[in-house]
Amino acid sequence: MENQCVVLASRPEGMPVEDNFRVERRPVPDVNPGQILCRNLFISLDAGFRNWMDEGSGDNVLPAMPLGEPVMGLTLSRVVESKHPDYAEGDLLMARFAWEQYTVTDAGDFISRLPADVHESLSYYLGVLGDTGLSAYFGLTDFGDIKTGETVLVSAAAGAVGSIAGQIAKIYGARTVGITSGPQKCARLIGEIGYDAAVDRTADDLHQAVTAACPNGIDVYFDNVGGPLLEVVLEHINEEARILLCGSVATYNNIEPQPGPSNLFQLTTKHAHMHGFMTHLQLPRYDDARATLAKWISQGDLRVHEYRLQGIDSVGRAFCDLFRGANFGKTIVEL
């Protein structure tokens, strides 16, 4: 049986380009006792994996990816053959597998099962019902403390996390404002995701753009990006504002040191609060959170935006699109 894999052809310098990746055909390895063979149905593209494409970038999460070997990522997969006592043919998994059609594995730590009452749209488990959607949910639910009519600002507002955060804030009664790049994506934030207003982060005068979009100031800032944007936002927060710093295992290694906001003292004068959170720590609450999110989806309160490409040949491009901002919503490839 043939296995098409996307291997790391060369290490990206700065932003990844499609030439960094190459599809290779390899035989599917034998399934030894204690192993399972999975067919990968969807590949999730997450910018954070860029980190481990650098030489010597290995850490306690992943080793540096070797040149010429399949690129590591996140997949939604189905067991097609099991020689492992805990898995049966047909089991559905979320896994840290490579960008390939088939994976043979010992079934170690980086696999979790889909819930028994699985949602019919399997790809949702890589997005709205996966770590990205749950990040939006737990951040706003645990630390947002949104009162009706408050202004919630979301950065990377069209991304996998942001597109959900903006909608959940709306469900919680907020006026929502999204930040993204360029007038076209700003228009889509409002028209497709339902934000009340948008801020173009490429605007000449970003302070003026924030003021125009948030005439009553900012009560909650759901921050997916950090960096210089936070310094701008801090100038516009209201008293007792909440700033949510979103992180997930999939992405946190991507964050390079960058100058911090010089106006952090705004937190004091506005007696405001900043909360860091890590979604995977809420694992025991995943089922309940997914039930709530699924209910909102079925009621039409929460729309799912996928930037979905088809086939193994599209994986490299889909990954590069993340860095070009070509995506809108959660980026996945259906194999």
Add this chain to the structure above:
Amino acid sequence: MENQCVVLASRPEGMPVEDNFRVERRPVPDVNPGQILCRNLFISLDAGFRNWMDEGSGDNVLPAMPLGEPVMGLTLSRVVESKHPDYAEGDLLMARFAWEQYTVTDAGDFISRLPADVHESLSYYLGVLGDTGLSAYFGLTDFGDIKTGETVLVSAAAGAVGSIAGQIAKIYGARTVGITSGPQKCARLIGEIGYDAAVDRTADDLHQAVTAACPNGIDVYFDNVGGPLLEVVLEHINEEARILLCGSVATYNNIEPQPGPSNLFQLTTKHAHMHGFMTHLQLPRYDDARATLAKWISQGDLRVHEYRLQGIDSVGRAFCDLFRGANFGKTIVEL
């Protein structure tokens, strides 16, 4: 009647020096209907007032101080003559008055009364029972969430706020570590204030010094200074750490923009929390807080450290001592 005043002789360039101030003798003005005459018993020295000594530094808190006129500050004062219906001779006040022996005033906004059951040590109302002590109390009580045995780190640990914060954290069950400048003040932190350990911020390797003093990491950081020290501390925080950014009306204008911490993302990976707070907003809780603080003082759990100088001639020097770090505890001058 003669009134000795400390006037602004010249504007400080950088750190204030004693030549910036000059004592002048002036007559006490007449007390007109609607006014009160106060004798100033103590002058509180607060670094924040440095801000309004600059040309054009006026803001919504205070105008820029005029050259040749008495320097503005905080005092503890007694009414000696009243032509105002709300005040009687003998009333004790905390006030934003000038550095002078006597003040005649219309008794406007910047005056508050001492409580009826006044503590016998009147100067405490400028320190442990005033805004500085209450800042330590409300910060730790409202946002510290200290569990027994946790490590609480305090910056400017020998200062008016820090010296109280370190002791309250101890009362709440913490192991306490103070940051100050120089080995001598470090020794005094432990010997006189009761910190369990001290960090010398002038150490060659500050990270190593923090690690040595906080072998179990940092659970709470009570930050009185901000700036580069925060970046160092963020590298040593534990999961779910609380960082308290202390502010008060008296001091916040002193904070100049400075580069923020480049590692703010530590808040995310450690799922930690940062709380800004402003003490004067807790005014309705002052009486209860003061009762608690007074009880701790009477029980011997809370020791009061005053850096006390005598007489109007000492006021300029006491102010300059704040910037030289010569003070230990709350800096006041008894007139």
